Amino acid sequence: MNSGHKPIAVRVPASTANLGPGFDVLGLALDLHLEAGFGNAPAESSEADENHPLTVAFRHCGGKQDLWVRSQMPMGKGLGFSGAARVAGCILAHAEKNGTEEKAFDEAKLAILRTASELEGHPDNAAASMFGGFVASVDGFAVRIPTPLDPAIIVWVPQQQTSTKESRTKLPSEIKFQDAVFNVGRTALLVAALAAGDVRALSIATSDRLHQDLRFTKAPDSKAALNTAVDAGAWCAWLSGSGPTIAAMVDRDSSQRIAEALPANGAKMVLSIAQRGAELFAI
Numbered sequence: 001m002n003s004g005h006k007p008i009a010v011r012v013p014a015s016t017a018n019l020g021p022g023f024d025v026l027g028l029a030l031d032l033h034l035e036a037g038f039g040n041a042p043a044e045s046s047e048a049d050e051n052h053p054l055t056v057a058f059r060h061c062g063g064k065q066d067l068w069v070r071s072q073m074p075m076g077k078g079l080g081f082s083g084a085a086r087v088a089g090c091i092l093a094h095a096e097k098n099g100t101e102e103k104a105f106d107e108a109k110l111a112i113l114r115t116a117s118e119l120e121g122h123p124d125n126a127a128a129s130m131f132g133g134f135v136a137s138v139d140g141f142a143v144r145i146p147t148p149l150d151p152a153i154i155v156w157v158p159q160q161q162t163s164t165k166e167s168r169t170k171l172p173s174e175i176k177f178q179d180a181v182f183n184v185g186r187t188a189l190l191v192a193a194l195a196a197g198d199v200r201a202l203s204i205a206t207s208d209r210l211h212q213d214l215r216f217t218k219a220p221d222s223k224a225a226l227n228t229a230v231d232a233g234a235w236c237a238w239l240s241g242s243g244p245t246i247a248a249m250v251d252r253d254s255s256q257r258i259a260e261a262l263p264a265n266g267a268k269m270v271l272s273i274a275q276r277g278a279e280l281f282a283i
Contacts, residue, residue, distance in 0.1 A: 005065060007039030007283045008095045012088045013274035014073045015080035015128035016153070016247040020206030020238040021186035027128030027135050028247075029274035030153060032072040032079065036088045038065035038096070040283050045070040053082045057089025057119055063096050077157050078241035083125030086116040091280055100282050109278075114140040125241065132277035134194055148197040151235065152255035153273065156225045156246045158266040170218075171211055179209040202236035202249065212239045219244040225263050232261040 014032040018024070035045070036054050045068040048055045054069055067089075073081045090112045091105075098104050113130050117123035117140070127137035134145035190205035192198075216223040222244045229237040229248035237248035246266075250258050259268045 005038065005096060006099075007037065008092065008100060009035060009037030009281060009283045010088045010091045010095070011035050011279045011281075012084045012091075012129045013132060013277065014084060015125045016078070016155070016238075016240040016245075017080060017083075017122075017124040017128070018208075018211070018238065018241060019134075019190060020208045020212070020236070021183040021190065021210070022124070022136070023183070023208075023210050024122040024124055025136055025138060025187065026190070027080070027124035027126075027137065028153070029128040029132045029135070029277060030079065030155070031272045031274045032269075033274075034069065034071040034073055034081070034084045034088055036067055036069040036085070036092060037283060038067055038092065041068035042070070042283075053085040053119075054089040054092075057086040057116060058093050059089075060119060061090050061093030061115060063089070063093035065092075065096060067092065074157060078239070078243045078245040079155065079157075080125035080129060080241065083116070083120050084129045086119045087112070087126050087129045087278055090116045090119075091278055095280055100280050105280050110140065110142070113137070113142055128277075130277050132274050134273075136191065145191055145194050147194040149194065149199070150252070151249045151273070152252045153271045154229065154234070154248045154250055154255060154259050154262070155240065155269050155271060156222075156229070156248075156262045156266045157269070158219070158221055158225075158244050160219070160244050170214055172214075175210060182207075182209045199235045199251075203230065206236040206238050208238070211242075215239055215243050221263065221265060222246050225266060228262055229258060232258045234258055 013029040048067040116126040123137040127135040127142040193201035234248035240247040
């Protein structure tokens, strides 16, 4: 590894996107993390080759170093791996030029997000990984959604993978007016319910007519898992990004019981919301 620069690392959370109706707009950071950096590669890390989305983003932003990476996130499962990797790469390029000074990093976050979102093709995962918590992001702006809720997030992860790029080609180029109104209303209700802490509205607020049903045709087991989670008492559940993972928001006291109710043909993780977004530090 090139040691011409002070060793620097970044830690970025995973994310679940769309949250039902908020297609390409809403995201939620989860406490699985990707770590990456240059110099002083830690144990259990590997070198990120030139085709890795981390390195592609780093080079796109002018980065020169060789990078290492280690990750808790499954790839191709709808938990924001590529978004987190691209955010990390853009942050490391910023740090290579400007160091780890907190004020400079804070001032650069929106510009970094815009670049990562352009590479990703949509901002929802990248914004959640950058800022943590529930985030709404449109046209290069991102705002965290405050909420008094502190739920557990159960993710059910089947063995199959999904290509987000391929999945998006199956979505319609036009939608019915009433379906657009349906999703606008649910997205607004979801943001309001989160801000108010009203769990009664969450099931209705996470319903969708733009993408989930089309994607479920390729992942019927995921639809069954979603229905099982809701029937077992989850406040709400949604297809995580383009899937095939399902995410469910649940009361912490019920999380283990609901997780155990989910189908056995998928891995189950009980996670928390990652309240901290991307963290940059010298090593």
